[in-house]
Amino acid sequence: MRPNLSFAKKADESFFFIVDLHALTTLKDPEALCQAREECVRDYLAVGFDPEKSVIFYQSQVPAHTELMWILSTVTPMGLLERAVSYKEKVEKGIASSVGLFAYPVLMAADILLYGADTVPVGKDQKQHVEIARDIAAKFNNTFGETFVLPEPAIHEDVAVVPGTDGQKMSKSYGNTIPLFGDEKAIKKAIMGIVTDSKGATDPKDPDNCLVFQIHRLLLPDAGAEALAKEYRDGISYGDAKKLFLDSYMDYFSPMRERRASLTDTYVRDVLAAGREKAQQMAEETMERVRPLVGLKR
Numbered sequence: 477m478r479p480n481l482s483f484a485k486k487a488d489e490s491f492f493f494i495v496d497l498h499a500l501t502t503l504k505d506p507e508a509l510c511q512a513r514e515e516c517v518r519d520y521l522a523v524g525f526d527p528e529k530s531v532i533f534y535q536s537q538v539p540a541h542t543e544l545m546w547i548l549s550t551v552t553p554m555g556l557l558e559r560a561v562s563y564k565e566k567v568e569k570g571i572a573s574s575v576g577l578f579a580y581p582v583l584m585a586a587d588i589l590l591y592g593a594d595t596v597p598v599g600k601d602q603k604q605h606v607e608i609a610r611d612i613a614a615k616f617n618n619t620f621g622e623t624f625v626l627p628e629p630a631i632h633e634d635v636a637v638v639p640g641t642d643g644q645k646m647s648k649s650y651g652n653t654i655p656l657f658g659d660e661k662a663i664k665k666a667i668m669g670i671v672t673d674s675k676g677a678t679d680p681k682d683p684d685n686c687l688v689f690q691i692h693r694l695l696l697p698d699a700g701a702e703a704l705a706k707e708y709r710d711g712i713s714y715g716d717a718k719k720l721f722l723d724s725y726m727d728y729f730s731p732m733r734e735r736r737a738s739l740t741d742t743y744v745r746d747v748l749a750a751g752r753e754k755a756q757q758m759a760e761e762t763m764e765r766v767r768p769l770v771g772l773k774r
Contacts, residue, residue, distance in 0.1 A: 477523050479597045483630070490530045491591045491755060492520060497535050497542070498584070501577040502566075502649055517744055519656060522736030533751035535587065540759035544586040545579075547770055551615045552582055561604055571649065585609035589624045590759045596627050600637045601645055603629045620769040639690050641670045646691075654691070656729060657736050667722050677713035688714065692721040695728045 484490040494513045503509050513534060520532055535541055557563070560581055567573050588596055588609050596606050606629035613624040637645055640652030647653070654666040670688050675681055683689040683705040693701040708717065767773055 477520065479630070481524055483595065483597050484525060484530045487529075491593070491758075492525065492530050493533050493535045493538075493587070493751075493755065495535050495587070498580060501574060501580060502571055514744065515657075517748060518736055518739055521739055521744070521747065522657065522732045524732075527747045527750065531751045531754045532747055533755045534748065537752045538590075538755050538759050540590055540756070540763050541583065541586050543763060544590055544759075544766065545583045547766060547772075548585055548589070548612050548616060549579060549582045551619050552585075552612050553615070556608060556611055557581060560608065562601060566649070569650065581605045581608040582612065585612045588627050589613055590762050591755075592625050592762070593627050594625050595630045597630045599645075600631055603631060623765060623769060638694065639687055641666055641687070641691075643671055643687055654725070657733055660726070663725060664722055667725065668718050670718065672714045675714075677715070678711040680711050681708040681714075683708040686717075688717045688721055692717075692724060695724050 480490075480492065484492070494516045496509060496513045499509055499512070503512070517532060520530075521527070525532065557578060560578075563578055563580065566577060571577065584605050585608065588606070589612075596609075598606055606627055610626045610628075613626050617623055640646035640650060641654065642650070642652045644650050644652055655662055670691070672686065672688065683693075686708060689704065689708055692704065696704065704720070712720075
C-alpha cells in the first residue's frame with residue numbers, strides 16, 4: 477500500500493480497485509469475500525488514500541473488466557500463460573488448479589489496459605504479470621491497430637518482496653501475514669510466531685538473514701534500521717527483538733487504526749459509489765474504442 481500511496485500523491489488521478497474477481501480463484505466463501513473486500517476498502521482509506529484523487533471501487537462492479545478480458549483472451553497465446561511462474565507456484569502450494577487461476581494474467585491485463593495505465597506499482601512476484609499485460613496489449617495492437625498503452629511495472633526495491641512470518645513471500649493465500657488493523661492479540665501472536673533460527677539469546681545475529689528484522693525495518697527510517705541492526709549484531713534475544721517489533725508495529729499503525737475506526741458505513745458506501753461511477757465512465761470509453769475494432773460495434 478505504501479508505494480501505491482506514494483504514486484497516488486504524485487499522480488493527477490489514480491485507480492485502485494479491490495480485485496474481488498481475482499479473489500474467486502482462491503476464496504470460495506461468499507460471506508468471507510464480501511467482508512474481505514469491504515475491509516480492504518477501509519484499509520486503503522485508513523492508510524491515507526484520498527478518494528478525491530484516487531478512484532476506489534470493486535472490480536466486479538465494472539463489467540468491462542470481464543468483457544475486455546474475454547476479448548484479450550482471444551489474442552493471448554497459450555504459451556504466454558503457460559510460462560507464468562505464479563500459476564505454477566500457487567498450484568504447487570496446494571491452490572486448486574482452475575481456468576480462472578490459469579487465466580489470471582489476462583484479467584490483470586484487462587484491469588490495467590482499461591484505464592490506460594502506463595505505470596503499475598507491483599511487487600517483484602507480479603512483475604511477470606505486467607510484462608504479460610504488455611505482450612497482450614502489443615498482440616492486440618498488432619492485430620487490430622494501435623489501441624492500448626504498453627504498461628511498465630514500477631517496483632520499489634526495498635519492498636519488492638515482503639517476507640511473511642514463515643519466510644515465504646507474505647501473502648494471505650499462504651496464511652503468513654501480520655494483520656494491519658486486526659485485534660492486538662492476533663497481531664502479537666503473528667509477530668511472536670515469526671520463524672527464527674536456533675541462535676542463543678545472547679549470540680550475535682545477522683540482521684540481513686533474520687525475518688524479524690527484515691519485516692521490522694520496513695516501519696523504520698534508515699537511521700532507525702541501522703541502530704536496530706547493531707542491536708542484532710550485539711546479541712539481542714529473538715524474544716526481545718519481537719517485543720521491540722510489536723511496539724513499533726502498534727506505534728506505526730496507531731494513527732491509522734484510529735482513522736479506520738472513525739470511518740462510517742455511509743462514508744464507505746459513498747466512496748465506493750463515486751468510484752464505481754468514475755471507473756465505469758472511463759472503462760466504457762475504452763470499450764467504445766475496442767468493440768468496433770474487433771467487430772462488436774453496438
